[in-house]
Amino acid sequence: MAQAQVVEKKKMRTPIESGCPDGMQYMHPLMIRNFGNWKYHDRPRPGVLHHVAYSGDEIWTVRVGTQRQLGPYEINLLCDIIDKYGEGHVRFTIRSNMEVMVSNWDKVGPLIQAFNDAGYPVGGTGNSVTMIAHTQGWLHCDIPGTDASGVVKSLMDELHEEFIKEEMPNRVHITTSCCQINCGGQGDIAINVQHTKPPKINHDLVANVCERPSVVARCPVAAIRPAIVNGKPSLEVDEKKCICCGACYPPCPPMQINDPEHSKLAIWVGGKNSNARSKPMFQKLVAAGLPNNPPRWPEVAAVVKNILYTYKKDARDWERVGDWVERIGWPRFFELTGLPFTKFHIDNWRGARNSLNASAHIRF
């Protein structure tokens, strides 16, 4: 037996713990040659960046929107275009856009044409609405309240024109998240699941599936306590204290938080990761109670477009959504968008006092 194990072990290959590969080996030669020596950039047209190095070298980047989830057909199709019209080098942005670099302006037009002919939009640069930060959703996540790819696809269909043009006051980053952990992160406009009912507990399974003390510890409002239910060790939730966040669900799947009707979508605005002008900002809740309505989530799209086009019309150049609201004030935001203001907009989490208006600064 012991010998059999040794033989079995020998067959297993020991991993090479090489970690993160060096990007230099795949980089466009102009990027290697001018590494750290770039002078300035401009944008000759939407979807195209033009960088000039101190050496005099120039490089053009064409940014392409994709469906993020790519199969061999798409990868070969896009790579064929890059090999034929580009120079074989490509990178991805944080928002899943492809960037194709070329050394000659004359190559830019045919490259864009080839992508468009294959059904891929070029854009997402500067003051456009770029690709939506994309999570996994029903396709692969173990705790999702909604889908990710479908929400992104349906919204990008609606916002396609704003991706290929640069007509917004400043860049717009939209994010989606399929649960309240919010993998999508901060966005100018964020679409997040918001559960509205406490978890439904399958008491028959809790004892076998869940490490109960960990689940109790996970709750942000100490609403979960151990209990014996129907003679079995389980957990119970103080439903008056419960904030329906779903934090207990990942460590304890029998505490089902997702509900086809009561898991709603909420819209948040004004998140910003950049330090430009103001410090980085968190997004703020503006709308909630929207139905989780696949396959195209029209109610969500309507609110997003309302906010987006109000911002486009009213904001000044270089104002991100958060900067714009800081100038015009929240009363005016709710007035311009027509969204209702409720008691739920007033924060009561820790640090909430900092969000109250302790001044006579009122806009009329």
Place this chain on the structure above:
Amino acid sequence: MSDTRKQPRSQPIDPERHSTYVPKDKKSTKAFHPTPMLDQLESGPWPSFVTGLKRLAHENNMMVDLLGQLEHSYKTRLGYWKGGTVSVFGYGGGIIPRFSEVAGMFPESKEFHTLRVQPPAGNHYTTGLLRQLSGSWSKWGSGLIAFHGQTGNIMFIGSTSENTQHFFDEINEYGFDLGGAGPCVRTAMSCVGAARCEQSCTNEHRIHRTLVNNFIDDMHRPALPYKFKFKVSGCPNDCMNSIQRADFAVIGTWRDDMQVDQQGVKDYVGSHGRKYTIDNVIARCPTRALSLNDDDTLEVDNKSCVRCMHCINVMTKALKPGKDRGITLLIGGKRTLKIGDTMGTVIVPFMKMDSDEDYEKLRSLAATVIDFWAENGLEHERCGEMIERIGLANFLEGIGVEVDPNMITHPRTSSYVRLDDWDQEAQKWIDRKKQAAV
């Protein structure tokens, strides 16, 4: 609602080379499930992931059932994946196991695991490399790849338990390694940076690889309180969203005067107008450090400049970061769970990143932070949450970093504090200042 999605797409010039293409030959042996809801996501101008999934379903039965399960989720508005334990030989993490709860209806995709693989720093690829990765994945998995997940991994979606090992063995041979999953150091991210951006203030790629490859054991064998993420942005525009999304955020910056090309400023005023320049550059400076002179040159109060990047973003040809460059470190960013969102806090206002010794100093500081957190963090407590619980001053003492007024927005406003060692602490500051002067 706009009607764009209802408009038919313009007719492709070559329908066989287009995002809407669906093969005529069906190699998969299992019949397709009806997908009336997903079918509605095939119209509209944006490339459709559903059409992509259907192309794969023509190739293999796993994707036939995957589409069936996804449609089932759309219909019932619930997810049906459960986690589990799957790893490759020698590692404890890096794979997201997914077992279907509705395998009775969709047996071919009952195991549908994701391998998280670290991309090259800066997400640079050649077409040859993309084809190679895609080829390996078509051989061992579903063929579906996400470039990239929110943490920065290449996500190879859809493999059986057995094939995860075969796929990993194949790509590991040509230089690719798994990322993190579970309570461990996670895959890191860095911006395009010095490779193609004049605003880059450091070598993002080298910092990225120095940090993450030093903690590769902590990535592959999850044993920390919770996840730990490194992200590297070359300037305060923070394209990697590091302050909010990373436990350990590295941001390129500079400490001397910003570079001003006065002719470039004049050209900008000439082309955009004086009012536009005042409204969009001068007036948008958060610390009122800019002034436009009567001759259309720019006056910069560099002592008041906070390196926000706005004016540099607007006047790309006239303004640039200074020449004495380095990095700012912030620690403790994370999303909501459990105490609410936190941004990272400045821990090191400035350090140079020129010599090998500088990189060693950064690596050693990161190790100290992880060690301190590993010892003092509670289970499932992010580094930022631990700092919130124990206080920044205690954290700084724990990692051996001296206090600095750059770490705070303003000093304490509450008098409810004991100040027993005030004189001693004040003396430390005075001594440090004296030492710095020498």
